[in-house]
Amino acid sequence: MRTALITGITGQDGLYLTEFLLAKGYAVHGLVSPRGEATGELDGLVEESHLHRGDLTDLASLMRTLRRCEPDEVYNLGALSSVSYSFDNAHETSSVTGMGALNLLEAVRLHTESDPGRIRVYQASSSEMFGKAQAAVQDERTLLWPRSPYGVAKVFAHYMTINYRESYGMHASTGILFNHESPRRGPEFVTRKISQGVARIHAGLQDHLTLGNIDVERDWGFAGDYVEAMWLMLQQDLPDDYVVATGRSHSIRDFLDLAFGHVGIEDWTPYVRQDKRFMRPAEVDRVVGDASKAERVLGWRPTVDFSQLVAMMVEHDLSIV
Structure with a gap:
């Protein structure tokens, strides 16, 4: 049985990803902030013993969680994801969304120092990184020009993930997800x-x-479709970066x-x-994504x-x- 650790497990994407992985036969663990996240929708999905108190701003808690669950895959979905909130709380957004991703990467690096590719890492990047879009349709090579503290923090996390992949040989991929919504x-x-x-x-x-x-x-898609793309990235032999979008x-x-x-x-x-x-x-x-690489390499396409x-x-x- 494979084991996955999800940060941000109580959010929209975390809930859909939990359902998806459980259906695949995974043991799913989640990182829950000690500040008190509502876990009601997780009832019946993940047993309480599979939830771990920790915080992306606390490296020690991340190290402790990795030792407890020994995951095969880590999905970093944790962030302060409200763009409007980020304008009023730029420092907190940068700390959690940007530095939090660095803390997680460092925790995985230290935990797998003798075998850097043992844990596969997914970093949730965002179309907000494109901001003042420098191309009519944005793909993995489009220049990033963020227009909010949230977007800037996501750019930091995105490039830090690439840096850890290239510097330490980690299996770390990024999904540049365009807007994805759901009833959740x-x-x-x-x-x-x-x-x-x-x-x-x-x-x-x-x-x-x-x-x-x-x-x-x-470019709006369905969150339930997009979590499949996250999983597919970590099933590839080589880590990489992928735009996930509908193209409209x-x-x-x-x-x-x-x-x-x-x-x-x-x-x-x-x-x-x-x-x-x-x-x-x-x-x-205006933002609109070109997900042709995800379709070509991952075999992924939106269904909704x-x-x-x-x-x-x-x-x-x-x-x-």
Whole structure:
């Protein structure tokens, strides 16, 4: 039986990855912050004995966790992933998202010094690294130009992973994941804010949504598809870097069209307000990824398209309200 350690196991991607690995017959361990992460959705997935108290900012706790679970694979999904939060808390975001990745890499390096490739490492990189995109479609060779403290921290973690791979012979891969959503997405993210808002408006529980810039375009996929790409990267003989994306961009207006349309509201403009408080100081106007390398090398392709994703999220929130 293979063993995996997941940081950020209680987040959207961590939950989907846990389900995926358990179905593959893995023993799954998770790193849970001593600050107290909610583990409710993990009930029935991972036994309490497989959760370890630790923190990406604490190298000693990472070393201790590696000794306890002796993983074959480590998936670093842990981060402070809210872009808006990163503008107000740049230092904390840099510490957890950037330096946290370095701490994990160093812990694995020290733990496997005599056999550097024994533990395979996945680092969750992000399309936010492209920021002010320098190409119409972004791939693994596109220049990185982050436009938020979160994006900058992810660039640091990304290049540090490559550096450890090249310097120490570690089997460390990065997945440059474009926006990926699901019913498990946190309510602080715009997609879930919309799906929840539409469900509540439909049920008569609220009368409007307040959003920021609704003209930005993103490459949106389904998180359940994207965790398979993470796993496939660690099954390769050689580590590498891969863009994971659908190859199509849509605006928030498009998301609103589909979400409101799903409940029979064709004109959503009376229900949506814009507020500068929800706009970024430095905006990322449009990103769209080229995942042809992932398709060619990993055999990976997304299975859920944009309209299916929006319908899935709205249906979930309708069932809640």
